[in-house]
Amino acid sequence: MSEPHNAERTCWNCPAAIFRGNVDFRACGQSQEEIKAQLGDEGQIMIECSRRPELGHYEPTITFEECPQWELGDYGYQLKNMRVMILGMDGYLGWTLALKLARQGCEVSGIDNYLRRDSVMEKGAHSIIPIPKMTDRLHAATEKFGVHINFRRMDLRDRQKLAEFIDEVKPEAIVHYAEVPSAPYSMVDMDHAIYTQDNNTLGTLGLLWIMKDIVPESSLIKLGTMGEYGAPLTGRPLFEGMFPADAVLKWKDREWSMGGEITPRDPVSFYHVSKVQDTYNIYEACKYWWLRSYDIMQGVIYGVHTDELAHDDTLRSRFDIDEWFGTVINRFIAQAIAGIPLTIYGAGEQIKGFIALDDAMECMVRLISSPPEPGQYEVVNQVSGLYKLRDIAETVAKVGNEKYGLDVEIQRLENPRVETEEHPFEAVSSKLPNEFGFEQTVPLEKEVDRMFQVLTQPEMKTRIKEKEHTIMPKTTWSGEKKDPEVIERYKPGTKDSDGFEAVLHSEE
Numbered sequence: 146m147s148e149p150h151n152a153e154r155t156c157w158n159c160p161a162a163i164f165r166g167n168v169d170f171r172a173c174g175q176s177q178e179e180i181k182a183q184l185g186d187e188g189q190i191m192i193e194c195s196r197r198p199e200l201g202h203y204e205p206t207i208t209f210e211e212c213p214q215w216e217l218g219d220y221g222y223q224l225k226n227m228r229v230m231i232l233g234m235d236g237y238l239g240w241t242l243a244l245k246l247a248r249q250g251c252e253v254s255g256i257d258n259y260l261r262r263d264s265v266m267e268k269g270a271h272s273i274i275p276i277p278k279m280t281d282r283l284h285a286a287t288e289k290f291g292v293h294i295n296f297r298r299m300d301l302r303d304r305q306k307l308a309e310f311i312d313e314v315k316p317e318a319i320v321h322y323a324e325v326p327s328a329p330y331s332m333v334d335m336d337h338a339i340y341t342q343d344n345n346t347l348g349t350l351g352l353l354w355i356m357k358d359i360v361p362e363s364s365l366i367k368l369g370t371m372g373e374y375g376a377p378l379t380g381r382p383l384f385e386g387m388f389p390a391d392a393v394l395k396w397k398d399r400e401w402s403m404g405g406e407i408t409p410r411d412p413v414s415f416y417h418v419s420k421v422q423d424t425y426n427i428y429e430a431c432k433y434w435w436l437r438s439y440d441i442m443q444g445v446i447y448g449v450h451t452d453e454l455a456h457d458d459t460l461r462s463r464f465d466i467d468e469w470f471g472t473v474i475n476r477f478i479a480q481a482i483a484g485i486p487l488t489i490y491g492a493g494e495q496i497k498g499f500i501a502l503d504d505a506m507e508c509m510v511r512l513i514s515s516p517p518e519p520g521q522y523e524v525v526n527q528v529s530g531l532y533k534l535r536d537i538a539e540t541v542a543k544v545g546n547e548k549y550g551l552d553v554e555i556q557r558l559e560n561p562r563v564e565t566e567e568h569p570f571e572a573v574s575s576k577l578p579n580e581f582g583f584e585q586t587v588p589l590e591k592e593v594d595r596m597f598q599v600l601t602q603p604e605m606k607t608r609i610k611e612k613e614h615t616i617m618p619k620t621t622w623s624g625e626k627k628d629p630e631v632i633e634r635y636k637p638g639t640k641d642s643d644g645f646e647a648v649l650h651s652e653e
C-alpha cells in the first residue's frame with residue numbers, strides 16, 4: 146500500500162499549532178524555506194500546540210504520522226475530532242459533507258439561512274427528492290449514525306453573530322459553501338444580480354476578516370467554480386489557478402516568465418464574476434494576514450449517492466431540476482423520466498468539467514485533512530472528467546433507454562446564454578490525484594444509473610411531473626424573458642459529435 150498522502154505533513158500545516166518566535170507573521174505569504182532563510186542563525190520558528198500544551202515551545206517538525214493527535218483513517222491521516230464548520234450546511238453539498246465528516250469522527254458545526262429553500266420556492270419549484278427541515282435532519286443524523294451536528298440558523302452576512310459562533314466553536318477548518326450557486330439566477334434581473342454579488346462577495350469578505358481576528362490558523366476551503374476560467378479560444382490550458390514555473394509570455398521579441406502569476410479569468414455570468422472577486426479577496430487575505438486556503442475550482446457536480454445519503458431516505462440531500470438551480474446532468478435525468486427531450490443549449494459542443502457527488506465529497510475530506518501552510522493560497526481544479534453537453538445527453542439517453550425502458554430524445558435549443566459553443570478545452574487537475582491521493586471511483590454511467598434508480602421511484606416521478614414546467618430555460622443573458630426556439634430534435638445515437646476533443650491533464 147502506498148504511503149498516505151499527508152503522512153509527511155508537519156505541525157507547520159496543523160491548525161493546532163500556535164506560532165511563536167521572532168517572525169513577523171503578517172504581510173507574509175512566504176514559504177517556510179524563505180522564512181528560515183530570513184532568520185538565518187538568528188532564530189527559529191517556534192510553536193506551541195493547542196492540543197498538546199505539555200510539549201511547550203518547539204520547532205514545527207512533528208509529522209502527522211508521528212503525532213498522536215493525527216490518526217490513520219479512510220482518507221489518510223485525520224486530526225482527531227477535528228472541528229469543521231460548514232457554511233451553507235443545508236445545501237446540496239453542505240448536508241452531504243456534514244454527514245460524511247461527522248461519520249469520519251469530525252466535530253461538525255454549521256450555519257445556513259435557508260436562502261436556497263426560499264429561492265427554489267420563489268421559482269415555484271421544489272427539491273425532487275423531498276428533504277426534511279433542518280431540525281429533523283439533525284435528529285435523523287443522530288438516530289442513524291449517533292452523531293451530533295451543531296447547527297445555527299444564520300446569515301453569513303450577520304457578521305456579529307457569525308463571529309460569536311466561530312469564537313465559540315473555534316473551527317480548525319471552515320468549508321465555505323454559503324453562496325448563491327446559480328448563473329441563471331444571477332442573470333434574472335438587476336435585483337437578482339445585485340443580490341448574488343452582495344451575498345457571495347461581501348459574505349466571503351466579512352468571513353475573511355472574522356477568520357483573521359478569531360481563527361487565523363484555521364484553513365478556509367472555499368468553493369469557486371471552473372466557470373471562473375471560461376474557455377479560452379486559444380486553447381490555452383486551464384492551469385490550477387496559477388501559471389506553472391516554465392510558462393512564458395512572448396511579446397515584441399521579448400519574453401517574460403509567467404510562473405506563479407494568477408491566470409486570467411473569463412467568467413461567464415454575474416454569478417461567476419462573484420466567484421472571481423472571491424478568488425482575489427482570498428488571495429489577498431492569505432498574503433496580508435497569513436490566512437491559508439484551498440480555493441476549489443469546482444466542476445459541475447452530479448448525482449445522488451454517498452454511503453451516508455443512501456443509508457436512509459430521511460438523510461437524502463436535495464435534488465433540483467428547475468432552470469435556476471438544476472445542474473445539467475441532474476436536469477437531463479428528470480427530463481428523461483418526464484418524457485421531455487433533453488435540452489442542449491446551442492451547438493451542444495460546449496465542454497465542461499464534471500465530478501460525481503461521492504468523488505467530490507472524498508476530495509473535500511482529503512483537502513480538509515491536509516491543511517495548507519500558513520499564508521498558502523492554493524487553487525485546486527476539482528474535476529474527474531471533461532464532457533461535451535451533447536455527449537452527456539447521449540449517455541443519459543442510453544442508460545435511460547437500455548436499462549429503464551424509456552424513449553429518450555434530445556433537442557437543441559436556441560442558447561439562452563452568451564457563451565462560445567465550440568471551443569478547445571484543456572484542463573489541468575493534477576493536485577488532487579498526485580498530492581492528495583484522490584482516485585476517481587464513480588464513472589459517469591454508474592452515477593447516472595444510480596440517479597435513475599432513485600428518481601424513477603413513484604413518489605419522485607410524481608414530484609418531477611408536478612414541476613416539469615420549471616425545467617425549460619426562460620432566463621436569457623440578454624435580459625429578455627422568452628421561451629427558447631427549438632433548433633432541432635433527434636434520436637440518440639443518430640448524430641456524430643465533431644469539433645474539439647477535451648484534454649484532461651492529471652499527471653504530476
Ligand SMILES: NC(=O)c1ccc[n+]([C@@H]2O[C@H](COP(=O)([O-])OP(=O)(O)OC[C@H]3O[C@@H](n4cnc5c(N)ncnc54)[C@H](O)[C@@H]3O)[C@@H](O)[C@H]2O)c1
Pocket residue numbers: 232233234235236237238239256257258259260261262299300301302321322323324325326327344348368369370371443444445446447472
Ligand atoms: N453543485 C455544483 O455543481 C457546484 C459547482 C461549482 C461550484 N459550486 C459551489 O458550491 C457551493 C455549494 O453549492 P450547492 O450546490 O451545495 O448549492 P446550495 O444552494 O444547495 O448550497 C448553498 C447553501 O448555502 C446557503 N446560503 C447561501 N447564502 C447564504 C448566506 N448568506 N448565509 C447562510 N447561508 C447561505 C443556502 O441556503 C444553501 O443551503 C456554492 O458556493 C456553489 O457556487 C457548486
